Amino acid sequence: MNGDLTFGQRLRWHRERAGKSRAVLGGLIGKSEEWVKAVEAGRLQMPRLPILLQIAEALRIQDLAELTGSRPLSVAAMTKNAHDALGMVRDAIVSRRLPTDDPPPLDTLATRVAHAWAQWHSVPDHRTAVASLLPDLIQDARIAARSTDDRRRALALLAQAYHLAQAYLAFQPAIELVWLTADRGLTAAYDADDPAAVAGAAWYAAQVYQSGGQVEKAVEISREAADLLPGLDADSTELRACFGLVHLAAAWSYAAAGREGQAWREWDQADAAVRSLGDGYVHPWLMFGRGIVDCYAMLIDIELFHGARAVDRANQIDLSIIPSRTRRAVNAMNAARAYSLRKEHLATLHLIGQAYQHAPETVRYRPWARTTVLELMHTGGPAVRNAAREMAGVVGALD
Numbered sequence: 001m002n003g004d005l006t007f008g009q010r011l012r013w014h015r016e017r018a019g020k021s022r023a024v025l026g027g028l029i030g031k032s033e034e035w036v037k038a039v040e041a042g043r044l045q046m047p048r049l050p051i052l053l054q055i056a057e058a059l060r061i062q063d064l065a066e067l068t069g070s071r072p073l074s075v076a077a078m079t080k081n082a083h084d085a086l087g088m089v090r091d092a093i094v095s096r097r098l099p100t101d102d103p104p105p106l107d108t109l110a111t112r113v114a115h116a117w118a119q120w121h122s123v124p125d126h127r128t129a130v131a132s133l134l135p136d137l138i139q140d141a142r143i144a145a146r147s148t149d150d151r152r153r154a155l156a157l158l159a160q161a162y163h164l165a166q167a168y169l170a171f172q173p174a175i176e177l178v179w180l181t182a183d184r185g186l187t188a189a190y191d192a193d194d195p196a197a198v199a200g201a202a203w204y205a206a207q208v209y210q211s212g213g214q215v216e217k218a219v220e221i222s223r224e225a226a227d228l229l230p231g232l233d234a235d236s237t238e239l240r241a242c243f244g245l246v247h248l249a250a251a252w253s254y255a256a257a258g259r260e261g262q263a264w265r266e267w268d269q270a271d272a273a274v275r276s277l278g279d280g281y282v283h284p285w286l287m288f289g290r291g292i293v294d295c296y297a298m299l300i301d302i303e304l305f306h307g308a309r310a311v312d313r314a315n316q317i318d319l320s321i322i323p324s325r326t327r328r329a330v331n332a333m334n335a336a337r338a339y340s341l342r343k344e345h346l347a348t349l350h351l352i353g354q355a356y357q358h359a360p361e362t363v364r365y366r367p368w369a370r371t372t373v374l375e376l377m378h379t380g381g382p383a384v385r386n387a388a389r390e391m392a393g394v395v396g397a398l399d
Contacts, residue, residue, distance in 0.1 A: 244273025
C-alpha cells in the first residue's frame with residue numbers, strides 16, 4: 001500500500017479488501033454509513049483509539065499502522081493483554097530441541113490432552129489454567145509423534161495440543177505464534193490421516209485465515225476438510241459433528257465477507273448435522289452441538305448487520321446448554337454485539353458483565369469488549385456512562 005495514503009483512503013482500501021460495505025462496517029462499530037463515508041472522504045478526522053480498535057477488529061487488521069500509516073503498532077499490544085505465561089508458552093512452541101526422552105504412553109497422553117481441554121472449558125481463568133500445562137504437553141506430544149508405534153494417534157493428539165495453544169495465544173501480541181500453531185496443527189492432523197483430526201484443525205485454521213482477511217482461504221480449508229468426511233450418513237457421531245463443524249466455519253467466513261446466501265447454505269448443513277445428533281449431543285472439546293449452532297446463527301446476523309434479527313436470536317438462545325464457560329462467555333459477548341447494533345447500550349453492558357461472570361479472562365482478552373466499554377464511558381447518556389465506568393473497572397479496560 002502506498003505510504004502517502006490518507007487515513008480515509010487506507011480505511012476504504014481495507015474495508016473493500018474485507019468485502020464489507022460502508023453500512024456493514026458502520027454497523028459493526030456503532031456508526032452510520034454516512035459516518036464511514038465522511039471519514040473515507042476526509043471530511044471527518046481519524047477517530048479516537050477506541051473506535052480505531054473496533055475498526056481493526058471488524059476488518060481483521062492486526063497492526064494499527066496499516067490504518068494510520070504510522071510506525072507498527074500491534075492491536076493486542078495497545079490493549080495490554082499479554083498473559084503472564086506467554087513467554088513460557090512461546091519458548092515451548094518455538095523450541096527446536098530434538099526430543100530425547102522416552103515417549104509417554106499414548107493413553108496417558110490422551111488423558112492429559114483431555115484434561116487440558118476440560119480446564120480450558122471449565123475454569124473461569126482458563127488461560128492461566130492451561131498455560132501451566134501447555135509446555136510439557138506440547139513437548140511430550142512431539143516426542144510421541146516421533147517415537148511411538150501408533151504414530152497416527154500421536155499426531156492427532158499433537159494437533160489437539162497445537163489447537164489448544166492457538167486458543168491460548170488468541171488476542172495476545174503474538175500473531176506470528178497464532179499462525180505457527182494453526183499451521184502445525186493442520187499439518188499434524190493431515191499427517192495423522194484422520195478425518196476428525198483434520199476437521200478440528202480446519203476449524204482452528206479457518207479462524208486464523210478469516211481474522212487475517214483471507215476469507216476464501218478459510219472457506220477452502222473448511223470445504224477440503226468436509227470433503228474428507230462421510231457426511232450425514234456416517235455411523236460415527238463424531239464424524240457427523242465434525243461435518244457440521246467445518247460447515248459452520250465456512251458459514252461464519254462467508255458472513256464476515258457479507259455473502260449472506262452462501263453463509264446460510266453452509267449453516268443449514270451444520271444445522272442438519274446437529275439435528276441428526278440430537279439436542280443432547282455436544283462434542284467433548286470442539287463443543288459442537290445445538291447451542292453452538294444456534295449461537296452461530298446469531299453471529300451470522302451480526303456479521304451481516306441484521307441487528308433486529310440478531311437480537312431476536314439472542315433472546316431465544318439458552319447458553320446454559322453449552323458445557324463450556326469460555327464458549328458461554330464468547331456467545332454472551334456476541335449477544336452484546338447484537339444489542340450494540342441496536343444501540344441498546346445498557347443491555348450491551350449487562351451482557352458483557354454476564355460474559356465476565358462466565359469467564360473473566362475471555363472478556364479481558366477480547367478487544368471488542370474493552371473498547372466498547374471505553375467508548376460508552378464517553379458517548380453514552382448519564383446512566384450508560386456510569387454503568388460503563390463501573391464495567392471498565394471490572395473488565396480491566398482502565399488498566
